[in-house]
Amino acid sequence: MSIFEVVLRQSQLMSRKIHAVAVEKRVARTLRNNLPGPSETVDFVVFFAEGPAQSYQLEQWLAPFEALQRSGHGVCLVLMNALTAELVTRRTGLPVLLSRSMERIETALASWGTSGIFYVNNSQANFTMLRISGPAHVHLSHGESEKSSMVSNQLKAYDFAFIAGRAARTRILEGIPRFDPAKLVEIGRPQLDIPAACSPVxxxxxxxxxxxxxxxxxxxxxxxxxxxxxxxxxxxxxxxxxxxxxxxxxxxxxxxxxxxxxxxxxxxxxxxxxxxxxxxxxxxxxxxxxxxxxxxxxxxxxxxxxxxxxxxxxxxxxxxxxxxxxxxxxxxxxxxxxxxxxxxxxxxxxxxxxxxxxxxxxxxxxxxxxxxxxxxxxxxxFGDPALGRPTERFIAAAIAVTGADIQA
Missing domain, CATH: 3.40.50 (Rossmann fold)
Structure with a gap:
């Protein structure tokens, strides 16, 4: 990447951030009515700090978290970018807390009695969120592959990492020295449940x-x-x-x-x-x-x-x-x-x-x-390829590692 490309990329990123801040109040107003109240229970939150260009990382987890919500648990998306929030709310009915204030986020999670915080990437902003003690911090990733990013030492920062199956377990334990195998929880790939049940074009x-x-x-x-x-x-x-x-x-x-x-x-x-x-x-x-x-x-x-x-x-x-x-x-x-x-x-x-x-x-x-x-x-x-099983395994694992009580 040339110096010119680096400067151009940084200027584009800054422009997008300024745009997101400019529309934040307007977007926040549209989300207010759907936000859980301070006395409600929100067992699980999904934290995502990136802009809309990276929203694909979050979007593929929306259906599994919607299924988790239908199982009787409170779920909320915690987003830090207004443009991402505007995009995601067109694709899911899950409630969204939009805030760039970690103090506000921490206060909300405490009032909701949140048991688990989930992450779909290794954004630098995740490590500010990781300061919150109490809830279990769970890394999900946004795909299963053999890329070097799948064996990042950053996985050690989380309480648990949900992985697809035995291949990922082997990859991580062989690629990350001193990694605790007890942190790895195999759930398959919930994202494949829906397309696997569809008729091909x-x-x-x-x-x-x-x-x-x-x-x-x-x-x-x-x-x-x-x-x-x-x-x-x-x-x-x-x-x-x-x-x-x-x-x-x-x-x-x-x-x-x-x-x-x-x-x-x-x-x-x-x-x-x-x-x-x-x-x-x-x-x-x-x-x-x-x-x-x-x-x-x-x-x-x-x-x-x-x-x-x-x-x-x-x-x-x-x-x-x-x-x-x-x-x-x-x-x-x-x-x-x-x-x-x-x-x-x-x-x-x-x-x-x-x-x-x-x-x-x-x-x-x-x-x-x-x-x-x-x-x-x-x-x-992926483990058991039967339809529906990965989503079931994801829900069971989320409850097990966070200690969340079934409300349904």
């Missing part, structure tokens, strides 16, 4: 529906898992030129936030898809940037993605997976060789063979369905 007749979902470029070398800056545009253009495929492109919400190259490649891909869709309106080519990403997986015949939560969710939802990668991971070693394609291999095929080998493999894998080796990973990654 069928692609145009005679075409294979390919979901290409690259992750963002990352904010450093340790997080550089994305194919967006290397092979993405050439891969998409090759698939668009091949009548066998209907291409659904779903970039990570943060794509282009750190890299000018990523922004340029993103624009190139979007332009190519728009042009292809205009040429053949029945082909089904499109860009998806909103809605539940798991539903995009369910609507696909095959998922092509990088090392990210999308890869794990494809396994959980039993969709064939082709993983583009630049580094070795345990999951890559467990998949069939043709399911794990290095970025160097993909680049060579796209340059020298116009992607023929890669696209033939994609078509064959989509027709064959998930490999036996991929299916064997599902229990290792």
């Amino acid at each position: 069928h692609p145009p007749a005679g075409r294979t529906n390919v979901l290409y979902a690259p992750t963002w470029e990352g904010d450093g070398k340790s997080m550089a898992y994305s194919s967006i800056t290397t092979v993405a545009a050439r891969l998409v253009e090759a698939m668009l030129a091949d009548g066998r495929f209907s291409v659904v492109f779903r970039p990570h919400p943060k794509t282009g936030t750190w890299s000018a190259t990523a922004r340029r490649e993103l624009a190139r891909i979007e332009k190519a898809i728009e042009a292809a869709a205009a040429r053949d309106k029945d082909a089904g080519h499109r860009v998806e940037v909103a809605g539940d990403s798991s539903l995009s997986i369910m609507g696909s015949d095959i998922v092509v993605c990088d090392i990210s939560a999308m890869a794990m969710d494809a396994i959980g939802l039993d969709r064939p997976l082709m993983l583009l990668h630049s580094t070795d991971t345990p999951m890559i070693r467990e998949l069939d060789p043709e399911q794990a394609l290095s970025l160097d291999e993909a680049a060579e095929d796209l340059l020298e063979g116009n992607g023929r080998d890669t696209l033939d493999t994609v078509a064959r894998m989509a027709a064959d369905g998930p490999s036996a080796r991929q299916r064997s990973l599902r229990d290792e990654v």
